[in-house]
Amino acid sequence: MKVTANIRVFLKDGVLDPQGVTIGRALQDLGFGNVLQVSTGKMFKLELDAETEVEAKKIAGDAASKLLANPIIERFEVEVVR
């Protein structure tokens, strides 16, 4: 069965996000005065072949913890679609 898994990777709370700070400043300069804070993250969409949604979630979680996220500074969440 073909399944899509969305993996979202965020920086852990307390980890500096200089890209987010820079984007926040740029938005202020562009006139977006009501944008108070910006944080950034990454997304990965995996098309995978799995028997069940539970298996798909496990594969995607393994892929995230082995390759896609850095467990020292990042956390991730997996969502299986269809």
Added chain:
Amino acid sequence: MKVTANIRVFLKDGVLDPQGVTIGRALQDLGFGNVLQVSTGKMFKLELDAETEVEAKKIAGDAASKLLANPIIERFEVEVVR
């Protein structure tokens, strides 16, 4: 009112995603043989000050089209939380 808006930026269909291809190959090499395809995207979480959720969505959409997404090759979606 303090509102959180999540902006997700994807490459448009048909645009090459070399980062996704490379990650797909790396996952194959790591033994994830059932991962068929990988595509990548970016996420931005905006904390903003808005009167209504509709206004928050408009501000986030403007920010995405002016700064966060490249309309030539990327599309985005905005989701307002709380």
